[in-house]
Amino acid sequence: MEIKIKTEDAVNFFGGWGKGGVQKLAEALGITHGAISQWGEYLPERRALKLYVDTKGAITTVADEPQKAA
Numbered sequence: 001m002e003i004k005i006k007t008e009d010a011v012n013f014f015g016g017w018g019k020g021g022v023q024k025l026a027e028a029l030g031i032t033h034g035a036i037s038q039w040g041e042y043l044p045e046r047r048a049l050k051l052y053v054d055t056k057g058a059i060t061t062v063a064d065e066p067q068k069a070a
Contacts, residue, residue, distance in 0.1 A: 004062040005048040007039045013059050028054065 014028065015021035026033045029047055042062075043051065051059055 002045065003048045003052045004045075005043045005051060005059060006041060006062065007036070007043055008041075009060050010043055010048075010051060011036075013055070025051075 010025055011017055011021040013021075014024035022033055022036055026036055029050060031047075042048070048061075052061065
């Protein structure tokens with residue numbers, strides 16, 4: 001099962017940029033604030049799966065987003 005979560009969506013789920021969201025996300029995953037700053041557009045797959053499971057699917061994944069028409 002591949003879970004893709006955008007870093008921005010994960011931070012916003014925990015309150016947003018500049019509002020403690022990065023720190024809360026780091027605490028939820030048991031990692032440092034600095035580790036999150038090294039991520040690209042998407043969470044690493046292992047972190048995304050943990051977050052998805054821990055939030056019982058409440059966090060938005062790329063698959064949940066509406067697909068754009070070609």
